Amino acid sequence: MVPLDLLCRLLSVSVASIPAVDSTKDLAYENIIVNSTNVSNISPSKALCMEFCSRLQTFDPIMSGNASLCSPPWQNCLRRRFGTVTYTMLTIGLLVVATLYICLKSPSVDITQSVQTDLSEVKNKLEDLSQQFLTTSEIQRNVEKKLNQIVTLIPKLTEVTIKIRDDLSQDLSNRIQQILQTxxxxxxxxxxxxxxxxxxxxxxxxxxxxxxxxxxxxRVVSTRDTETYYKGDHVISLFGVPICQPSKTPQSIIQPGVLPGECWPFKGQTGSAIVQLIGPVHISGVSLEHIPKSLSPNGKIDSAPKDFSVWGLTNVDDQEGFFFGKFTYGIEREPLQYFSVQRKTQTPYLLVEMKVHSNYGNPEFTCVYRLRIHGELEQSSFGGFL
Structure with missing residues (x-):
């Protein structure tokens, strides 16, 4: 921006280089413009110069020292130097230049303030971005640090993984071997x-x-008063003497067959049978066997003995004997059931009596399939065929 005092100095130099003009030719016109009190506002230079000085003083402080350039003596000097017409043209040119200066000077203040405001905002934005950049950089450094730590741990993790795999493989192999061995x-x-x-x-x-x-x-030597149960079986006799009997006899209880029907049926729910053993025996236990429900034609085994007792006899007519124990046969258990004697004795017995006290609900008869006597035989008295 060109200062006003420099503009005025350049204008003075330019005016000094212009040749002098005879002012007497325009003296009458000049006198009319300057001296006339009635048409004092007609002079274009006076009004324009005064307005120009006023505006310059408003927009630029340096005009306080250069306001005298537009004073009336300066105007008179210019008119005498160049004449009225030339003076008027110079004044108009000066006003144009001044106007341009004012136009350029006035918005520059607003532009400067706007630029300063924008610069301040840019500065703030840059500071924010710088802070964000610093934060991002710090995060990046932390991430890189963590990545480096992870990279450092990868070999260790690989080693541990391999060790765990080997241990698991070995353990699995050992377990498989144990399972196979088991x-x-x-x-x-x-x-x-x-x-x-x-x-x-x-x-x-x-x-x-x-x-x-x-x-x-x-062999079975006696059944005392127990009667064999016959159902549909007839005894063939001659003159009252039986010559053919059915196979269901007391001997069935000491025979090996235990198929359905291969038993000794006796009437009612109580009965007894005396068995002579192959020799005197130190009795330790007995076994009682009956068919299972699965082999029964009607699916019932209510004729099976339930409560029974075992006795050692000295002879067939012995009514007291030695009591070995009382036992219960369970139809829900195995078909063959063993019972240890409840009372022991050092006396061997040749005769053993089994007494049946009840069955599982059949009121007509009871079936005994197989009775076994266990213990230790007196070898000196054995007389069997073995």
Whole structure:
């Protein structure tokens, strides 16, 4: 922006270089404009110069020292130097230049303030961005630090993973070996049990000697007052003497067959049978066998003995004997059930009596399939066919 005092100085130099003009030619016109009190406002230079000075003093403080340039003596000097017409043209040019200066000077203040405001806002934005950048940089550094730590841990994690895998593999292998070994042992044990039970089954299902077995020399010598139950079986007799009897006799209880019907049926729910053993025996237990429900034609075994007792006799007519115990046969258990004697004695017995006290509800008859007597035989007195 060109200062006003410099503009006036340049204007003075330009005016000084213009040749002088004879002012006498326009003296009359000049006198009219300057001296006339009636048309004092007609002079264009006076009004314009005064307004120009006023505006310059308003917009620029430096005009306080240059206001005298537009005073009337300056105007008179210019008119005498150039004449009225030239003076008027110069005045108009000066006003144009001044107007341009004012136009350029006035918005520059607003622009400067606007620029300063914008710069301040930009500065604030830059500070915010700088702070954000610092925060982002710090986060980035932290992330890089964590990544470096992770990268450092990767080999250790790999090592631990490999170790865990090896340990698990070894443990799994050991467990599999243990399971296979257990299965093998279990298989051997199962085979042993199966073989044992098969052997036991072959050995009369108990693997114990039955000293009452008919084929070994045992026999039923008395049933006291117990009557055999016949249903549809007829005894063939000649002159009152039976010559053919059905196969369901008391001897059935010491025979090996236990198929349905291979039993001794007696009337009612109570009865007894005296068995002579193959020799004097130190009795330790007895076994009682009945068919299971699954083999019964009608699905019932209510004729099975329930409560029974075992006695050792010195002779067939012995009414007291030695009481070995009272037992209960359970139809919900195994068909073959063993009972240890409840009372023991050092006396061996040749005769054993079984007394049936009740059955499982059949009022007509009771069936005894198989009775076994177990213990230890007196070897010196054995006289059987073995």
């Amino acid at each position: 299965i093998s042992q279990s298989h051997d044990h199962v085979n042993s049990l199966v073989q044992e039970h098969l052997t036991k089954y072959d050995a009369d299902k108990t693997a114990m000697i039955d000293y009452a077995l008919e084929s070994a020399g045992g």
